[in-house]
Amino acid sequence: MPDYQNMTATEAMRHAKDVSGLTAEEIGRAAGISAAVVRRYLQRDEGYSPGLDRIPALCRAMRNTVLIQWQQAQLERQAEDVPPARSRAEVLTAVARVAASLGDVQRRLADSEDGGIDPACARDVRGLVGDVIEDCRVVMAKLAEQASHADITEADPLPSLRPVRKSWWRRLWR
Secondary structure (H helix, E strand, C coil), X not given: CCCHHHCCHHHHHHHHHHHHCCCHHHHHHHHCCCHHXXXXXXXXXXXCCCCCCCHHHHHHHHCCCHHXXXXXXXXXXXXXXXXXXXXXXXXXXXXXXXXHHHHHHHHHHHHCCCCCCCHHHHHHHHHHHHHHHHHHHHHHHHHHHHHCCCCCCCCCCCCCCCCCCCCHHHHHCC
């Protein structure tokens, strides 16, 4: 899945076009706008993006919801809400919470084996799945800052807490 949270509006538009497999002319014709406007949406560093009233028409024209998914990602829990991970261990701990939350869902469903999934069970499972989703969002938010960098020259890898092992021959010289 693309990293919508770190995409620009232009990158989202370009991705939506690529997913659709349509040309700018075909998108413009289906959306009721000129191909020149669509091409302008696709130009890098232009800062020109479709208005809110154009997005539904563009999504219908391209037969995908990439632009809406991009907007939703912009609204989700941001890095300010969750401090960025400072180590690999923090990420692993957050992922373990996701696994534990998913285990709660599985336990609740296992408990329903005799009686089936009644409305109360369905509500419980929906709530527990919501917890899984929230825990996943925390992991994503912890990694947002690291993921926002283009490559390793812009950010150091998150360190492991494992001590650095010295080679056997260096231990002999002590």
